[in-house]
Amino acid sequence: MNATTETLGRVLARHQGRALPIRSTSALSRDPTSVFMIAPIKMVAEEIVQALAFGDPDGPPQVVTRWNPLSRDAGDLEIFAAALNHYVEAVARNDRMPRFWLPHRSALTVVELLGHRYRTNQMASDALRRMGWQCRAIAEEATYGGQPPVRQMSLGRRNPPSLGQTALVACPRGHSAYMASSSRIVVSSALVAGRMFRQEVRAIGLSIEQGTNSVPDDGRFHVVVDGSVVFSSKVRSAALTRYRSLRDDLLQKAGIEQEPSDPEETKRREREFYDFQAVMSESMWQRTKNAKRKGGKGGSGGV
Amino acid sequence: VTLSSTRGLVRVSKNPDCHLQAAMALERVQEPKFYRSVTGTKYPGEYGERVSARRRGTKFEASLRQNNAAGLRQALGPMFGWDPDSMAVRDFGEEVPGPPTTMRTLRLTRTRRILGDLAADREVPQLLIQPQLALPTGSGPLQHVFVSPDFMVLDPTAGIYVPGEEKSFILRDNVAEPGDLDLTRRQAGAQILALRAECRLVGLADRVTNRAVFVMATPYGMKPAPPVVEHLDAAVYEIERAVTTIATVRDELAMLRSTGDVPLEFLVDELPTHLQEECHRTCILAAYCEARQANSAAVLGDAAADLLGADMRLDRVRALLQGAPPTTAEEHELVARLMVAGRALGLEPDDLVRRLA
Numbered sequence: 001m002n003a004t005t006e007t008l009g010r011v012l013a014r015h016q017g018r019a020l021p022i023r024s025t026s027a028l029s030r031d032p033t034s035v036f037m038i039a040p041i042k043m044v045a046e047e048i049v050q051a052l053a054f055g056d057p058d059g060p061p062q063v064v065t066r067w068n069p070l071s072r073d074a075g076d077l078e079i080f081a082a083a084l085n086h087y088v089e090a091v092a093r094n095d096r097m098p099r100f101w102l103p104h105r106s107a108l109t110v111v112e113l114l115g116h117r118y119r120t121n122q123m124a125s126d127a128l129r130r131m132g133w134q135c136r137a138i139a140e141e142a143t144y145g146g147q148p149p150v151r152q153m154s155l156g157r158r159n160p161p162s163l164g165q166t167a168l169v170a171c172p173r174g175h176s177a178y179m180a181s182s183s184r185i186v187v188s189s190a191l192v193a194g195r196m197f198r199q200e201v202r203a204i205g206l207s208i209e210q211g212t213n214s215v216p217d218d219g220r221f222h223v224v225v226d227g228s229v230v231f232s233s234k235v236r237s238a239a240l241t242r243y244r245s246l247r248d249d250l251l252q253k254a255g256i257e258q259e260p261s262d263p264e265e266t267k268r269r270e271r272e273f274y275d276f277q278a279v280m281s282e283s284m285w286q287r288t289k290n291a292k293r294k295g296g297k298g299g300s301g302g303v
Numbered sequence: 304v305t306l307s308s309t310r311g312l313v314r315v316s317k318n319p320d321c322h323l324q325a326a327m328a329l330e331r332v333q334e335p336k337f338y339r340s341v342t343g344t345k346y347p348g349e350y351g352e353r354v355s356a357r358r359r360g361t362k363f364e365a366s367l368r369q370n371n372a373a374g375l376r377q378a379l380g381p382m383f384g385w386d387p388d389s390m391a392v393r394d395f396g397e398e399v400p401g402p403p404t405t406m407r408t409l410r411l412t413r414t415r416r417i418l419g420d421l422a423a424d425r426e427v428p429q430l431l432i433q434p435q436l437a438l439p440t441g442s443g444p445l446q447h448v449f450v451s452p453d454f455m456v457l458d459p460t461a462g463i464y465v466p467g468e469e470k471s472f473i474l475r476d477n478v479a480e481p482g483d484l485d486l487t488r489r490q491a492g493a494q495i496l497a498l499r500a501e502c503r504l505v506g507l508a509d510r511v512t513n514r515a516v517f518v519m520a521t522p523y524g525m526k527p528a529p530p531v532v533e534h535l536d537a538a539v540y541e542i543e544r545a546v547t548t549i550a551t552v553r554d555e556l557a558m559l560r561s562t563g564d565v566p567l568e569f570l571v572d573e574l575p576t577h578l579q580e581e582c583h584r585t586c587i588l589a590a591y592c593e594a595r596q597a598n599s600a601a602v603l604g605d606a607a608a609d610l611l612g613a614d615m616r617l618d619r620v621r622a623l624l625q626g627a628p629p630t631t632a633e634e635h636e637l638v639a640r641l642m643v644a645g646r647a648l649g650l651e652p653d654d655l656v657r658r659l660a
Contacts (some may be wrong), residue, residue: 005644007607116522
């Protein structure tokens with residue numbers, strides 16, 4: 001789109017009060033039988049993994065949470081390293097194309113940094129170094145020319161967020177994907193032909209689903225209340241409108257108030273976490289200091 | 304957060320045609336407070352740096368400066384031909400602690416004394432932590448901006464200090480995110496100009512070249528990556544333009560207040576603004592400015608403003624597309640180009656008329 005065409009598009013879009021689409025999607029082949037999803041959570045302001053969910057996106061994820069991500073001990077990543085390597089080796093053995101899913105661009109950055117940290121780290125185990133090389137390969141190939149960047153997928157929430165973190169997720173197949181061969185990984189971004197979609201409010205038994213096990217696999221979007229389909233449409237926006245209207249009604253009937261997230265509250269929780277961490281560190285520092293102290297009662301100065 | 308010192312200069316350098324922003328920097332306004340006094344409502348979005356990001360930055364700087372700046376000496380010494388273990392360090396953060404309002408002048412005096420010693424060929428420390436510089440923005444008294452580099456390291460071959468910044472951004476294969484680097488480079492540009500201004504006082508200005516050194520983090524925690532020296536002609540040029548804008552706006556404000564001391568919020572409509580896409584990322588008043596210029600081409604983005612002219616009214620563009628006769632040669636050309644663009648989008652002139660009805 002050149003500047004004049006884009007300008008005309010913007011004039012028309014503004015007049016109609018609509019957004020101007022500047023990028024379109026293109027078709028991507030179906031997922032291969034075996035797919036690997038990596039959904040990391042990083043520590044706030046640190047590019048360090050706090051938790052990882054990984055595995056087949058259609059099944060329950062394997063979850064690794066790290067008690068102290070700042071620690072030099074990376075043993076808790078061994079499980080992920082083994083699973084990743086198992087997947088890569090299996091597809092290579094079967095001469096198939098692997099495919100990796102990541103929920104958003106930040107996840108790719110975290111994977112890339114895992115690669116940087118461990119691929120040549122002499123203190124790391126062989127498995128972690130191999131994981132580093134594999135993560136690096138995924139991240140490097142993601143930047144191949146002509147390919148759009150990874151975009152955020154629609155995510156189903158699995159655990160409630162805590163300490164200001166985003167939720168750990170099990171992701172249905174959505175918008176972006178990595179197609180890979182054992183020797184070369186190519187990034188592609190598009191809608192998958194046979195895709196799956198699900199949003200739900202569990203407290204009121206309401207969901208909107210497409211292509212899941214709970215609804216007919218007919219490509220339509222189904223609005224489900226307590227296990228029964230109450231509305232179906234081929235048009236996602238129509239189904240979503242019905243879903244939202246039902247959600248508001250049911251939430252009201254159930255006496256559940258919806259509160260928009262307050263950025264001030266998020267900041268307050270973040271500060272609370274750091275204050276708590278500071279108190280914990282202080283006590284540890286005091287204990288270390290006391291343990292190293294020399295001299296008799298009354299302190300080092302012998303007062 | 305106040306819009307003052309280097310932060311203000313950097314902001315002005317990103318949009319030197321916006322005199323309102325320059326006035327905000329000049330008057331050192333607190334942005335959310337100023338927003339409230341202009342619009343009458345509280346700023347609805349999030350504002351300010353994340354606490355956690357600031358903590359990381361502070362932690363990185365502290366790790367470089369502990370033990371008489373051992374981390375910095377190890378990183379910078381070999382690059383400039385110094386033995387890290389024998390480098391002399393003056394840490395003004397420790398020598399003159401305290402809030403900016405009280406410590407700047409004292410730190411500036413000490414920094415000037417060291418530059419004076421350098422000019423007199425006396426021995427000077429190889430590393431200065433948190434030195435203070437002043438960049439003149441006018442010829443009158445107190446018409447300057449305080450600029451504080453994180454450190455300055457002595458380059459023995461050039462016989463002058465090189466300003467430097469410590470940033471906790473992560474370098475991957477010695478490459479940082481371009482967005483992170485843009486602000487850092489402009490910050491360093493202000494430091495180079497301020498150092499040159501200080502050196503002018505002692506006759507060393509010609510030794511100051513447009514370069515600065517950056518110490519950033521590796522992916523491995525707080526460990527510093529190898530320092531990078533960058534030549535920053537473009538950033539220095541941008542900051543020079545910002546300084547010129549600030550001088551102009553100072554005169555403009557003086558003229559507007561010639562009949563009385565009017566608060567800045569009452570002068571908002573008198574000062575020229577220049578809405579651009581970048582405003583939405585940097586300025587708290589971006590949405591306010593956009594609403595004020597809702598009928599101008601500027602609200603369609605930078606490319607559209609370039610093509611149509613920022614002052615072109617949108618209703619005139621719509622009228623032209625709906626068949627109103629062009630009155631100037633520019634309008635003739637514009638209509639012809641837009642019609643071609645319309646066909647590229649599959650829209651004939653009639654379709655355009657219908658869509659804009």
